[in-house]
Amino acid sequence: MKVSKAAVLSLLAMASSLSSQQVKSVMNNEGRFRKDIILPVQSEQGETYIPVTVIKGKEKGPVFSIVAGIHGYEYPPVIAVQELLREISPESVKGTLIIIPVANTEAFKKRTPFISPLDQKNLNNAFPGSPDGSSTEQIAHLITKEVISNSDIFLDIHGGDANEDLMPFVCYYNRTDAPEQTAAAYELSLRSQIPYVVSYPYTITEKEPAKYAFKQAVQQGITALSIEAGKLGNVQEDQVALIKSAVYRMLQHTGNYAISKKADKKISKVTLLNRQEYIRVPQSGIFYSSFKSGDTVKKNQTLGFITDEFGTGKQDIIAPVGGIILYKIGTPPVNQGETLLCIGYYKQ
Template identity: 65%
Template sequence: MIKLISKTALLSVFVAFSMMKSQSVKEILNQEGSFRKDTIFSIKSDSKETYLPVTIIKGKEKGSVFTIVAGIHGYEYPPIVAVQELLNEIRPENIKGSLIIIPIANVESFQKRTPFINPLDGKNLNTAFPGSSNGTPTDQIAHLITKEIIPNSTIFLDIHGGDASEDLLPFVCYYNRKDIPENTKKAHDLSLKSGIQYVVSYSYTLTPTEPAKYAFKEATQQGITALSIEAGKLGTVQKDNVDLIKTAVYNMLENSGNSVKRKSKMVNQKSIVLLNQQDYIRVPEDGIFYSELKSGDKVKKNQILGYITDKFGNKKHDIVSQTNGIILYKVGTPPVNKGETLFCIGYNE
């Protein structure tokens, strides 16, 4: 006789995989044999419940642990769809070492189609790290990834894209942590081997006690080789960006030694463009944004990039570039709010 179990009952069962059980991922990784295991970590805060799905794929041979995370922002669809396809394609027999895969880190944002924030608590998971074990759902998800996933990783890859309002140029990026040059070099090399044309390095100035805010910056702070892919835009699924992400992941897995079977290769790759500085232009005032530029466009210092009007169509501000560079991402929809990033322009110093 088949007994149906309600969603509520399932969530109560998932409490057994509580985030407080700090060694569960490590215990799975230490199990013998080659396997795939799908696991649910339950998260409860007051009357609000959610969960974090995690897949662990272990190969026959020992090796490094490569972690892949998608869906920290649930409205960034190309990374999520790409990782769904990877889950269906990757087999344990083709892996050396292990993979930890979080297919959707922010399940509630994904299911409720909510840009940037978790609708359970209104917080942005991408600014919540290292999180808290007794905070809101977003705090607890960040804490779980910080304590359970990152320390068990050799390489940590966080995949993002352009959210509902963001027009974004695909790029791969890492933090230039100079006191651990071997990790920075590994992240740099994996970026170059990804097949993605634009490679961005960010400065790293965190002290050991400062909150990292971002997932792959938290991994960098913990001394893990960490990097991020950005591909996709405006809250839609583009097949070319899904394919680009998958190809980049397969290239990285091959070059990290975690893949024993070549899946795909980038052909006719354009010359790599390295960008080591970023200029962030913020929205000066709420309003309506107009610009004919798009991500990937080159801009010059003192160039007018667009303008902002009030609700009556009166021009309030010209937006002017402070540097020569290339638009990595920009607001791609009319409404803008004071303080938001309007443009991110990458350049070399």
């Protein structure tokens, strides 16, 4: 396990409002504290920042990091983390929690799907980032260096963006050459009690850019996973509640936070989906489909069709495999090459 104090000191030292003496003072505050930090980011595109909360318990324990808002239009994760920040008490924490409530603040404030309005780049395609790059690349670098690298467990929370109809699931990478970390991520996935667990293949080398936040953590040998909940750029209260419940269950399992003295250790049955089939948009146009995320489909079933703006040129969309729709474009316009649907299924 990494040294919690080093992780905390690194982050606190980056907060321009704190002197080195103040950092030491905070660390000695009965051994536990909460500090809200602003990490400034300056680039040619303009100034922005990353909000970070560090909650350190009095007793030793793992460093559990939570990130929301890597895509600024994915609101249920952001609202769930806002509620967690109001509810979690430092007196009940063991180890350290590092929480980024909104990683992509400019996209969040400007209501921009997927990309940052500053540099038109996707933060969840930028890891490990660069200290001298654009604003998005610098944010990815700071998260990689100051959060991921100081974590024992890394949780990245996402949802359906403005155009995405998504069913809730928890996911991890099946890194076969790191069985201990993979097994820990799988166990945390089960503990979340989210009914669907998705396992992604891990195929990149050590030198390839990970691109995705929690894949970066996996590449660094850290126990990492992601929650996907919420859809279509709206706040669904049941999805906020699902995210919070899953996070609390994970924190209780790792020993970071006790939600109940009589913890329910029973794990409900989950559905494991270890394969994914991505259907790309064959032609730009208008997409029609009666299917929703979570629907079960059969191989060779017609899932919908695409027309041009005049309602002609119909092209059917056929399911190449049977399985469950994890997410799909839930708004009419589609552009060639985009992911139209993702079907999850299990293969022995």
